[in-house]
Amino acid sequence: MGWRQRSAIPDLGVGVGFRTPHVTHVLTQRPAMEWFEIISENYFAEGGIQRANLERLKSAYKVVPHGVSLSIGGTDALDAGYLARLRDLVQRLDAPWCSDHLCFTGWGGVDVHDLLPMPMTRESLAHVVERVKRVQGTIERPFALENASSYLEWRGSTMAEHEFLAEVAERADCGILLDVNNVYVSAHNHGFDARAYVDAIPADRVAQIHVAGHTDKGAYLLDTHSAHVRDEVWDLYRRALRRVGPTSTLVEWDEEIPAWDVLAAEAERTRAVRAEALGGAAAARKEGEWVTAS
Amino acid sequence: MGDGQLEQLQRFVVDAIRGGPSPVESSHVKESARGMTPAERVEVYREQFVLRHLKNLADDYPTLAWAIGGAGAFAALGTEYLGAHPPRTWDLQRLGADMPRFVQSHAKWDSSARAYDAARLDWAFMEIFDAPDAPPFDTSVLASTPEDRWPEARIELLPALRLVAMQSPLHEVRDAVRGGKEPAEPPQAEARVVVWRDRACFLRHVAIDAGAFDLLTRLRAGDPLGPACEAAARAAGEDAARFGERVGAWFAQWTANAWIARVRV
Numbered sequence: 027m028g029w030r031q032r033s034a035i036p037d038l039g040v041g042v043g044f045r046t047p048h049v050t051h052v053l054t055q056r057p058a059m060e061w062f063e064i065i066s067e068n069y070f071a072e073g074g075i076q077r078a079n080l081e082r083l084k085s086a087y088k089v090v091p092h093g094v095s096l097s098i099g100g101t102d103a104l105d106a107g108y109l110a111r112l113r114d115l116v117q118r119l120d121a122p123w124c125s126d127h128l129c130f131t132g133w134g135g136v137d138v139h140d141l142l143p144m145p146m147t148r149e150s151l152a153h154v155v156e157r158v159k160r161v162q163g164t165i166e167r168p169f170a171l172e173n174a175s176s177y178l179e180w181r182g183s184t185m186a187e188h189e190f191l192a193e194v195a196e197r198a199d200c201g202i203l204l205d206v207n208n209v210y211v212s213a214h215n216h217g218f219d220a221r222a223y224v225d226a227i228p229a230d231r232v233a234q235i236h237v238a239g240h241t242d243k244g245a246y247l248l249d250t251h252s253a254h255v256r257d258e259v260w261d262l263y264r265r266a267l268r269r270v271g272p273t274s275t276l277v278e279w280d281e282e283i284p285a286w287d288v289l290a291a292e293a294e295r296t297r298a299v300r301a302e303a304l305g306g307a308a309a310a311r312k313e314g315e316w317v318t319a320s
Numbered sequence: 321m322g323d324g325q326l327e328q329l330q331r332f333v334v335d336a337i338r339g340g341p342s343p344v345e346s347s348h349v350k351e352s353a354r355g356m357t358p359a360e361r362v363e364v365y366r367e368q369f370v371l372r373h374l375k376n377l378a379d380d381y382p383t384l385a386w387a388i389g390g391a392g393a394f395a396a397l398g399t400e401y402l403g404a405h406p407p408r409t410w411d412l413q414r415l416g417a418d419m420p421r422f423v424q425s426h427a428k429w430d431s432s433a434r435a436y437d438a439a440r441l442d443w444a445f446m447e448i449f450d451a452p453d454a455p456p457f458d459t460s461v462l463a464s465t466p467e468d469r470w471p472e473a474r475i476e477l478l479p480a481l482r483l484v485a486m487q488s489p490l491h492e493v494r495d496a497v498r499g500g501k502e503p504a505e506p507p508q509a510e511a512r513v514v515v516w517r518d519r520a521c522f523l524r525h526v527a528i529d530a531g532a533f534d535l536l537t538r539l540r541a542g543d544p545l546g547p548a549c550e551a552a553a554r555a556a557g558e559d560a561a562r563f564g565e566r567v568g569a570w571f572a573q574w575t576a577n578a579w580i581a582r583v584r585v
Binding site: 072073075077101105130131135137215 | 324325326327329330331333334337338347348349350352353354355356358360361362364365368369372373406407408409410411412413449450451452453454479480517521
């Protein structure tokens with residue numbers, strides 16, 4: 027039995043991020059959308075509008091938390107208070123999984139609120155594996171690590187990122203959130219083959235896929251989530267789907283957030299690409315259905 | 321790369337993002353396939369660090385930004401603040417927690433004390449945004465409590481409520497700035513403002529009487545109702561009986577605004 031089946035990871039279809047400009051529309055009009063992703067840390071507080079909105083959202087939609095501050099690769103101690111809040115959140119949502127990024131976010135008590143790339147070494151790998159196990163043991167839910175976009179590489183790295191991510195997932199027995207836009211951005215910035223990266227990801231570990239837009243800064247691509255998904259990223263999405271099968275997919279749009287109709291249209295396009303990649307029957311989704319990678 | 325190098329690299333890049341890498345330390349980073357030098361690659365992160373946190377602070381401190389002269393001055397203040405108080409929590413809501421004290425302790429930012437007032441006002445709104453919820457106040461306790469027990473009652477205020485005393489009505493400035501209007505210069509007139517989150521989670525504020533503010537401050541500190549009223553009446557130079565009449569009217573307003581979380585007798 028593969029990881030996805032053992033971990034009861036459902037295919038939720040295509041969803042979008044739950045973001046401030048759309049809150050009123052979503053909570054009052056309840057537009058058609060298969061699921062929503064939230065930024066975990068925005069919903070850790072014990073009171074206030076965010077918590078109230080989340081209660082309303084989860085009464086109408088499936089909601090999956092996605093973190094940005096766990097710092098799974100950091101050498102500072104894991105924050106017990108943070109983990110307690112994350113555990114509370116996934117339980118309140120009855121989330122089928124939760125996710126964060128393969129990165130570190132600070133050092134020495136300073137949190138730079140960015141997704142800093144890990145050196146891809148055996149030392150790093152052992153460190154991350156140990157911490158993922160502790161996280162999963164605390165939250166008692168499946169946990170998936172996302173490949174982050176990056177803008178620098180460490181000279182001392184001895185492994186490719188896809189090898190590192192695959193081995194972490196295997197040894198820590200966790201999932202992977204495959205962000206195909208991040209693969210594209212990092213491949214461009216570092217000069218590796220994005221298709222080979224996607225082909226090397228263990229299909230049965232992929233809990234979720236992200237698609238998003240990025241910004242060309244000239245000397246590098248920046249993962250801004252501020253635009254439509256580029257054709258090259260759609261191609262990677264198709265390639266990934268053909269390997270991993272029907273998988274929950276999330277359209278990220280976090281800067282210059284457009285009107286709901288534009289975002290909903292991007293989700294609809296994602297559904298069309300997904301259907302095309304998988305073929306009509308294979309793309310059909312049923313709530314709670316287990317998926318098995320081919 | 322051997323044992324222990326992971327922490328060393330993390331220290332290097334975090335220090336570099338905060339202050340800029342030295343050429344020697346940049347040797348940890350590869351040149352990019354597209355010709356970016358190690359320093360340029362680190363700079364991508366440093367630039368995002370500054371932009372992200374300055375935007376966050378500017379969103380949190382609109383009144384302060386006005387008080388010190390606008391966006392340009394605030395960017396300079398924010399940069400200094402980030403150097404002295406780098407983010408130390410995952411919670412970006414708390415990024416500006418030290419700003420009022422920082423402004424107060426740097427005369428160039430608070431030559432008129434107005435900046436300190438503005439910072440405290442803005443921070444009050446930040447604190448109530450996600451302060452813990454409180455269950456609805458059980459008003460039956462008002463009717464069921466014997467009259468002779470009221471002096472010893474302790475009044476607990478809403479967790480999402482802050483009391484802000486200022487040397488001028490900067491809450492009016494905040495309203496104007498947030499409404500996209502040019503604020504009028506506020507008069508030199510003391511203002512006492514209650515900032516709170518209502519049951520619908522709207523963030524609200526209202527200026528109140530000096531006596532009411534003083535009483536709320538004493539109740540928040542945990543003083544029993546009787547001694548708190550006596551002290552507030554003395555401070556206001558008012559007769560206790562007359563002050564007591566006003567307290568009755570205030571309580572009606574406070575319960576209507578749901579400022580009272582609990583009464584312990």
